């Protein structure tokens with residue numbers, strides 16, 4: 045089986061075990077360029093493990109992961125790390141910011157690690173903080189921010205280096221109900237506007253509602269047919285790309 049030209053990420057037959065206990069069983073999927081794909085399913089079904097394997101953070105016991113024609117599963121650890129730094133963004137369910145750095149310094153980290161100059165990295169990071177409605181927080185440290193502001197800074201950090209794809213593992217889990225929809229909308233609108241592909245794990249309807257397509261896991265296996273959940277044509281995207 046081969047990837048279609050529109051597939052940016054492609055996985056076949058993934059198996060993963062945590063300490064001998066199977067978490068993924070023969071999972072295959074493809075992610076199209078520019079798509080927002082939701083990985084849904086009940087708690088413990090393997091969503092985080094799947095995102096870990098797709099993003100090169102975890103090495104599957106069996107199976108293949110191809111990104112943009114590159115076989116992640118055969119790359120050395122250092123080559124995978126380089127690829128992750130250059131082309132991938134990550135948003136976890138906890139913001140995981142460095143407490144000693146300001147918001148803009150946190151958001152600028154991937155740019156600085158990629159070799160950008162200090163001034164250019166600062167300008168780009170601050171632009172992203174503005175787009176994500178936390179521009180006023182640029183000089184503040186994470187400890188002085190609300191959880192929803194910290195998560196926006198983490199999203200800015202994931203997007204600032206213009207990755208090809210962002211993996212977001214339950215990015216709204218720690219937020220209050222009122223903040224959840226807004227943070228999700230901010231992430232997905234920014235991604236659509238900048239043509240960044242997103243793989244999003246979550247188990248509530250809000251997450252599936254912002255995605256173009258949803259794949260479901262149960263007990264480590266992919267089940268059912270894909271469900272399209274939002275308009276994927278140019279009209280649908282345009283409607284979602286007005287503000288960020």
Ligand SMILES: Nc1ncnc2c1ncn2[C@@H]1O[C@H](COP(=O)(O)OP(=O)(O)OP(=O)(O)O)[C@@H](O)[C@H]1O
Nearest residue numbers: 062063066067085086087088089090091092093094
């Ligand atoms: N580090 C680990 N060590 C041992 N078992 C683990 C580890 N991480 C996950 N598991 C187990 O692997 C299975 C899949 O976990 P995973 O976190 O991928 O699921 P999930 O769908 O993301 O869950 P949640 O919705 O609760 O985040 C679960 O049974 C979980 O208990």
